[in-house]
Amino acid sequence: MDKESYGLSDKQLAELDTVFASDSFSGKRVVISGGGSGIGKAAAWLLARLGAKVLICGRSYEKLMAAIKPMQEMGLDVGCKTLDIRNPEKVQTFFDEIMDELGGLDVLINNAGGQFPQPAIDFSPNGWRAVIDNNLNGTWFMMQAAAQRWRDAEKPGNIINIVTVIDRGMPDIAHTCAARAGVIYTSKTVAVEWAQYGIRVNCIAPGIIASEGMRVYPQEAVDEFPRSNPMQRFGSSWDIAQACAYLGGDASQFMTGEVMTLDGGGRLWGELWPYKKPDYFKPS
Ligand SMILES: CCCCCCCCCCC/C=C/C(=O)SCCNC(=O)CCNC(=O)[C@H](O)C(C)(C)COP(=O)(O)OP(=O)(O)OC[C@H]1O[C@@H](n2cnc3c(N)ncnc32)[C@H](O)[C@@H]1OP(=O)(O)O
Numbered sequence: 001m002d003k004e005s006y007g008l009s010d011k012q013l014a015e016l017d018t019v020f021a022s023d024s025f026s027g028k029r030v031v032i033s034g035g036g037s038g039i040g041k042a043a044a045w046l047l048a049r050l051g052a053k054v055l056i057c058g059r060s061y062e063k064l065m066a067a068i069k070p071m072q073e074m075g076l077d078v079g080c081k082t083l084d085i086r087n088p089e090k091v092q093t094f095f096d097e098i099m100d101e102l103g104g105l106d107v108l109i110n111n112a113g114g115q116f117p118q119p120a121i122d123f124s125p126n127g128w129r130a131v132i133d134n135n136l137n138g139t140w141f142m143m144q145a146a147a148q149r150w151r152d153a154e155k156p157g158n159i160i161n162i163v164t165v166i167d168r169g170m171p172d173i174a175h176t177c178a179a180r181a182g183v184i185y186t187s188k189t190v191a192v193e194w195a196q197y198g199i200r201v202n203c204i205a206p207g208i209i210a211s212e213g214m215r216v217y218p219q220e221a222v223d224e225f226p227r228s229n230p231m232q233r234f235g236s237s238w239d240i241a242q243a244c245a246y247l248g249g250d251a252s253q254f255m256t257g258e259v260m261t262l263d264g265g266g267r268l269w270g271e272l273w274p275y276k277k278p279d280y281f282k283p284s
């Protein structure tokens, strides 16, 4: 299938079934980084459909506006703001503004991120830095800024960090494996430190998801990806959105410091080198 067609349409996002009660997020205020596309957009649709007031952020204003328009036309309570999560000063200003505008915050979904595929031996210092900065530093700036405000206001909070499946590493994305390991172990640590403030912190590790994000990989690689799990298929952004609804809601209230993996069993199965394998993979 052509990778350009990956991702759910607004019509699908407006109509897909969910197991959650239609008012289960009523009164909750949710911020989703990278909500202008893919997994973040699916989570915005789902949580807004469940009654949340949602604010999405990302670097491209046009992308954010295009994402929220159909949601607003459906009467959903969704807004947007531009933000580069790598800029700690801008992140602080963003939280000052949204706390005012939303009247507080209940759930932060740190979904913004990504990487480029390259053999690690060829990473430039700047390429390495860009991926660490985007995925580890950016996510941390967001987590800390939210937690400081929850602590100061003596309000509970809930953080969900979207990472990736890193249990056995993954060839060609070593930089993101390093960054996501940092996010996972920071999350486990602050889940303990911040429990006293009523703040929960969990991660979701998606396997191969048929989102717009797949467009950064070569078509030949994308064709191979379904062979990386025993279900032999992609997951959907909706699967991850529903995991966000579980972790963002009261059903998971005793859960913190965990990583919820949705990868079709990929981490338990087979080899993980999906594309341009070394010669030793060739049958002798
Ligand atoms: C070949 C296929 C192998 C398959 C490997 C397995 C993959 C399985 C993956 C499945 C799991 C994960 C899936 C997903 O995450 S899907 C979501 C994907 N979406 C994205 O990744 C989008 C976000 N990505 C980005 O915005 C950028 O890539 C990034 C943030 C990482 C860089 O942004 P920035 O704006 O800072 O980048 P610059 O252009 O300023 O460049 C900074 C340095 O990085 C170097 N660079 C950038 N792109 C590449 C590239 N494609 N190849 C090599 N190097 C690259 C760039 O040259 C700069 O360094 P220099 O100054 O030294 O040149």
Ligand SMILES: NC(=O)C1=CN([C@@H]2O[C@H](COP(=O)(O)OP(=O)(O)OC[C@H]3O[C@@H](n4cnc5c(N)ncnc54)[C@H](OP(=O)(O)O)[C@@H]3O)[C@@H](O)[C@H]2O)C=CC1
Pocket: 033, 034, 035, 036, 037, 038, 039, 040, 057, 058, 059, 060, 063, 083, 084, 085, 086, 111, 112, 113, 114, 115, 134, 138, 162, 163, 164, 165, 205, 206, 207, 208, 209, 210, 211, 212, 213, 214
């Ligand atoms: N699809 C998959 O198979 C998997 C995805 N993931 C992760 O899930 C998350 C969502 O991915 P997906 O929806 O598939 O891909 P997308 O590329 O569609 O989503 C990434 C989003 O992050 C935003 N973003 C990137 N960098 C920044 C930044 N510095 N500041 C603010 N926003 C930023 C992008 O918007 P903009 O460019 O406008 O800023 C974009 O909307 C990512 O972290 C991804 O790595 C993990 C495992 C598997």
